[in-house]
Amino acid sequence: MWSQSKFVYQLLILILLERQSSAIKYKFSLENEDIFTDCPNKPSNVLNISGLFDTSESTFKTDFVSVRFSGNLTCVWNIKPGDRIQFTFEINRFDRGSWQPTVFNMYVRDICPALYEKEQYWYKYWSKYIINKEQVRDKCILPGTKFIHEPFDVELLFEAQGLPLMGQYKIAYTLKALDTKGVERETSICFEMLGEFQRL
Ligand SMILES: *[C@@H]1O[C@H](CO)[C@@H](O)[C@H](O)[C@H]1NC(C)=O
Numbered sequence: 001m002w003s004q005s006k007f008v009y010q011l012l013i014l015i016l017l018e019r020q021s022s023a024i025k026y027k028f029s030l031e032n033e034d035i036f037t038d039c040p041n042k043p044s045n046v047l048n049i050s051g052l053f054d055t056s057e058s059t060f061k062t063d064f065v066s067v068r069f070s071g072n073l074t075c076v077w078n079i080k081p082g083d084r085i086q087f088t089f090e091i092n093r094f095d096r097g098s099w100q101p102t103v104f105n106m107y108v109r110d111i112c113p114a115l116y117e118k119e120q121y122w123y124k125y126w127s128k129y130i131i132n133k134e135q136v137r138d139k140c141i142l143p144g145t146k147f148i149h150e151p152f153d154v155e156l157l158f159e160a161q162g163l164p165l166m167g168q169y170k171i172a173y174t175l176k177a178l179d180t181k182g183v184e185r186e187t188s189i190c191f192e193m194l195g196e197f198q199r200l
Pocket residue numbers: 034036037038048049050051
């Protein structure tokens with residue numbers, strides 16, 4: 001579990017929620033060899049990162065300062081053309097024995113039209129590096145879609161105002177697919193990153 005983690009990878013992801021001079025800058029230091037972990041206590045229809053991507057053509061290499069990603073991700077989640085893909089992320093803090101919500105959350109009603117929008121944070125830190133974007137743009141994350149990436153450093157930077165972010169945190173990502181009637185597909189995706197915020 002957390003305290004037994006042998007590896008502290010300095011994974012930097014840039015999440016710019018606020019851009020104000022009083023904001024404190026952090027990097028998120030990942031405490032896990034595998035980068036992504038399963039969401040706890042999830043029902044069997046909630047899949048992990050492997051339910052979203054086939055990662056067999058990709059590598060994450062770390063030098064303990066940064067994580068370099070290279071290769072391809074192939075979408076394997078069984079969604080249908082025209083589905084609306086709802087995306088959320090939530091930052092939770094470990095406090096007195098349990099995970100507590102924080103004010104740092106994001107809800108995206110439909111990620112597909114925004115996947116390659118330059119001002120989105122996932123573009124700056126991920127989809128920007130997809131070299132075949134023109135070929136896959138219309139497919140969003142339909143099964144079989146292969147994202148071919150130029151190698152990039154995974155960077156998780158964060159700016160926040162207020163009290164310093166101390167202690168153990170996790171970032172939980174969820175994806176849900178809804179058909180044109182708004183009915184949720186049978187499976188959804190949930191995965192997490194565990195770590196700490198280090199002040200820069
Ligand atoms: C994802 O779930 C599969 C099947 O339940 C499991 O074999 C695999 O280890 C999990 N992968 C991760 C990264 O947690």
